[in-house]
Amino acid sequence: MRVLSGIQPSGKIHLGNYFGAMKHHITLQDNNSAFYFIADYHALTTVQDAKQLRENILDVAMDYLAFGLDPERSVFFKQSDIPQVMELAWVLSTLAPMGLLERCHSYKDKMAKGIAPNHGVFAYPVLMAADILIYQSQLVPVGKDQKQHIEVTRDLALKFNQTFGEVLTVPDEYIMEQYAVIPGIDGQKMSKSYNNTIEIFADEKAIKKKVMSVVTDCTPVADPKDPDACNLFALYSLFAAPEEKAEMAQRYRAGGMGYKVVKDALYDKIMEHFGPYRERRVQYEKDVDLVKDILFEGAVKAQVVAQETIDKVREAVGVKI
Numbered sequence: 001m002r003v004l005s006g007i008q009p010s011g012k013i014h015l016g017n018y019f020g021a022m023k024h025h026i027t028l029q030d031n032n033s034a035f036y037f038i039a040d041y042h043a044l045t046t047v048q049d050a051k052q053l054r055e056n057i058l059d060v061a062m063d064y065l066a067f068g069l070d071p072e073r074s075v076f077f078k079q080s081d082i083p084q085v086m087e088l089a090w091v092l093s094t095l096a097p098m099g100l101l102e103r104c105h106s107y108k109d110k111m112a113k114g115i116a117p118n119h120g121v122f123a124y125p126v127l128m129a130a131d132i133l134i135y136q137s138q139l140v141p142v143g144k145d146q147k148q149h150i151e152v153t154r155d156l157a158l159k160f161n162q163t164f165g166e167v168l169t170v171p172d173e174y175i176m177e178q179y180a181v182i183p184g185i186d187g188q189k190m191s192k193s194y195n196n197t198i199e200i201f202a203d204e205k206a207i208k209k210k211v212m213s214v215v216t217d218c219t220p221v222a223d224p225k226d227p228d229a230c231n232l233f234a235l236y237s238l239f240a241a242p243e244e245k246a247e248m249a250q251r252y253r254a255g256g257m258g259y260k261v262v263k264d265a266l267y268d269k270i271m272e273h274f275g276p277y278r279e280r281r282v283q284y285e286k287d288v289d290l291v292k293d294i295l296f297e298g299a300v301k302a303q304v305v306a307q308e309t310i311d312k313v314r315e316a317v318g319v320k321i
Contacts, residue, residue, distance in 0.1 A: 002169075003032045004137035006039040006079065009056035010046050013063045014197035015270075016182040016190030019238055020143050026068045028141060034074040035135050035302060036064065038295075041079050041086075042127065045120040061291050063201065066281035077298035079131065084306035089123075089130035091313055095159045096126050096152075105148055129153040134306045136169040144181070145189075147173060164316035168309075182238070183231035185214045198235075200274050201281055211267045216259040227252040232262050239269035 005025055007017065028034055038060050040053065047053045057078065069076055079085060101107065104125050111117060125148075132140055132153050140150055150173040157168040181189050184196030191197070198210045214232045219225050227233040227249040237245050248265070251257045284291055314320040 001032050002035065002136060002138045003028050003141065003174075004035040004037075004132055004135055004139075004171075005141050006037040006042070006131060007060060007064075008039045008043045008046075009053065009060045010043045011056065011192040012197070012199040013060065013201065014190055014192070014199050015235070015238070016184070016197065018067070018200060019182050020190075021141070022064065022067055024141050025064075029070060029073045032139070035137065035305075036069065036074055036076050037079045037082075037131065037302070038077070039079045039131070042124065045118070045124065058288060058291060059201075061295055062281055062284040065284055065291065065294070066201075066277045068277075071294045071298060075298050075301045076294060077302045078295055081295070081299035082134070082302055082306050084303070084310040085127070085130050085134050087310055088134050088313060089127045091317060092129055092133070092156050092160065093123065093126050095156055095163065096123075100152060100155065101125060104152065105145070125149045125152040126156070129156045132171055133157055133168045134309050135302065136305070136309060137171045138169060139174050140171050141174040160313075160316075164313075167312045167316045183234050185210055187215055187231045198270070200270075201278060204271065207270060208267055211263050211270070212260075214263060214266075221258040222255055224255040225252045225257075232259060232266065236262055236266045236269065239266070239273050 005021065007021065013022070025034070025036055038057055040057055043053060043056065047056060061076075064076065065071075101122055106124055107117065107122055110121055115121075128149050129152060132150075133156075140153070142150055150171065154170050157170045160168050161170070184190035184194055185198065186194065186196045188194050188196060198207060202210075214235065216230065216232055217225075230252070233248065233252065236248060240248065248262065251261075311320075
């Protein structure tokens with residue numbers, strides 16, 4: 001099955017990125033035709049510093065490779081290296097109803113927060129649809145917050161096929177339920193936009209500081225606490241074995257335990273879990289040319305598929321004479 005997903009190089013990779021998406025992407029390499037891309041054109045809606053964007057792109061590439069993305073089993077590339085995507089995005093934009101895009105959560109949320117809208121923010125779902133459809137993707141793993149964009153993609157694919165003939169594969173969504181929303185240090189969804197992340201490849205002191213900053217309530221040490229209402233416990237649960245999670249929950253309910261005990265345990269779990277990945281990433285940092293070569297080779301493979309699709313699209317819409 002053709003699986004596709006992407007991630008924006010808009011900042012440092014954090015626990016939410018890993019447990020919410022990247023971990024699943026690595027797993028889906030097995031028994032699937034996996035296409036994973038760095039969504040650098042999408043990132044232009046938030047990152048408008050060329051030097052920073054270049055650094056972010058390489059950072060995300062090294063992070064993925066450190067986590068175990070295998071370029072022999074997956075096609076790994078930069079979005080901007082596939083010009084056919086932008087061509088398909090324009091074709092799809094001629095079919096996309098304004099009302100459909102105006103109802104998209106990402107656009108409405110930014111408007112509600114007072115962020116000045118631009119065409120890139122408004123048309124984000126159309127470009128995302130082109131990202132998916134250009135590779136004839138069958139399965140798109142996303143979090144719940146991206147479900148609507150997959151619905152837009154399906155709508156546009158169906159409308160294209162109804163208008164011009166059966167050319168585009170209508171993809172299915174794969175909602176990553178288990179770790180769909182990872183709490184940040186303030187209890188909101190962990191996001192670079194909220195500045196509430198725990199970055200995986202930061203130095204140890206920075207990670208420790210972030211863990212110690214996780215917001216908790218003011219329940220006295222001696223009193224019982226509710227693990228199910230504690231975002232600190234939710235973070236700990238990402239790493240703990242079932243028996244460790246049950247034991248920690250029991251300590252919460254028994255009372256006599258301060259939150260610092262849990263924070264120390266969480267920090268230890270983070271360092272233990274990501275230790276091998278951190279070591280592997282150092283090796284890629286020493287060979288950036290290898291990382292660039294991997295992205296280039298992935299783009300060559302992706303372009304073959306993208307060109308086949310865009311040729312069919314050109315024929316179907318009539319621009320090929």
